[in-house]
Amino acid sequence: MVRGSGPLASPQKLRSYPSYRGGEGMAAWAFHRISGIGVWLFIILHVIDIWLIGANPEAYDFLGQIYSSPPGRVAETLLGAALFYHALNGMRIVVMDFWPALTAYHRQLWRIVWIVFFAIGLPGAYIILKPIWEVAG
Amino acid sequence: MSAPRYSLSGRPRPTGSTVDLYVWYAVRLSSLALFVLALAHFAMTHFVFDPADQSAEWVRQTRWNSVALRALDWGMLMAVLVHGFLGMRTVLQDYVPSRVRSLSLGALYLLALILFVLGTQVVIALPFD
Structure with missing residues (x-):
């Protein structure tokens, strides 16, 4: 078993809720679950706000002003980070699920996830946040 | 304790229940579509366009005019x-x-049904310009 990322091996340590034994595998899983729940919560809001385009366009435009305000842009950046991590790590999971031999490289795959995350995410965050200081300045 | 609930990658392919097996595949297949669709959608709404420009009128006239x-x-x-x-x-x-x-699962599926109805309604019923 690979250190720090396998399923609980010892029955004495089994708990009633899912858990890993630490390390990259556990962090990758915890981030995946937290980001997934966060994106899911936004999806509920997002379907309702798109529905408002037909039902109450003024309310939609008001929400749009909140989304494009400085706090809204910070929240959108966090949303984008959650979505992007979940997407990249999700592909890591799918790759390992369908090509199990690659689980031997799960830690390297996780590092690739973070390299892509920051290489694309940092410029992306800059684009989303830029209007804050353009308006302020 | 039977088969482990988690593998190195995530949840192992379920073996006990046909429903769980279909769910397992459905989550992964939909993830492939969403990797393209959701990331492209986020890029379009935040990088190509800006949230400040996307009013209800803009969505109706431009984004959803086909x-x-x-x-x-x-x-x-x-x-x-x-x-x-x-x-x-x-x-x-x-x-x-x-x-x-x-x-709780019933409430979850009810919420999914409500979002299905709301989303489908606006996509179909919003007038074309």
């Missing part, structure tokens, strides 16, 4: 509902006590 674009967004909604709500089914099954499990 059946194809509406169908694409509706397809993304379907993938999101499958992926998000089956994912939350797994989360609830992990954490919710068994005595309220079916109640």
Whole structure:
């Protein structure tokens, strides 16, 4: 078993809720679950706000002003980070699920996830946040 | 203790229940669609355009002024509902006590149905300009 990322091996340590034994595998899983729940919560809001385009366009435009305000842009950046991590790590999971031999490289795959995350995410965050200081300045 | 609930990558392919096996595949297949659709959608709404420019009128006149674009967004909604709500089914099954499990799953599926109705309604009923 690979250190720090396998399923609980010892029955004495089994708990009633899912858990890993630490390390990259556990962090990758915890981030995946937290980001997934966060994106899911936004999806509920997002379907309702798109529905408002037909039902109450003024309310939609008001929400749009909140989304494009400085706090809204910070929240959108966090949303984008959650979505992007979940997407990249999700592909890591799918790759390992369908090509199990690659689980031997799960830690390297996780590092690739973070390299892509920051290489694309940092410029992306800059684009989303830029209007804050353009308006302020 | 039977088979481990988690593998190195995530949840191992279920072996005990046909429903769980279909859910397992549905989450992964929808993830492939969403990797393209959801990331492209986020890039379009935040990098190509800015949220400040996307009023209800703009969506009606530009973004949704073709059946194809509406169908694409509706397809993304379907993938999101499958992926998000089956994912939350797994989360609830992990954490919710068994005595309220079916109640919480029922509430989850009801919420999915409501979002399906709202999303489908606006995609179909919003007038074309």
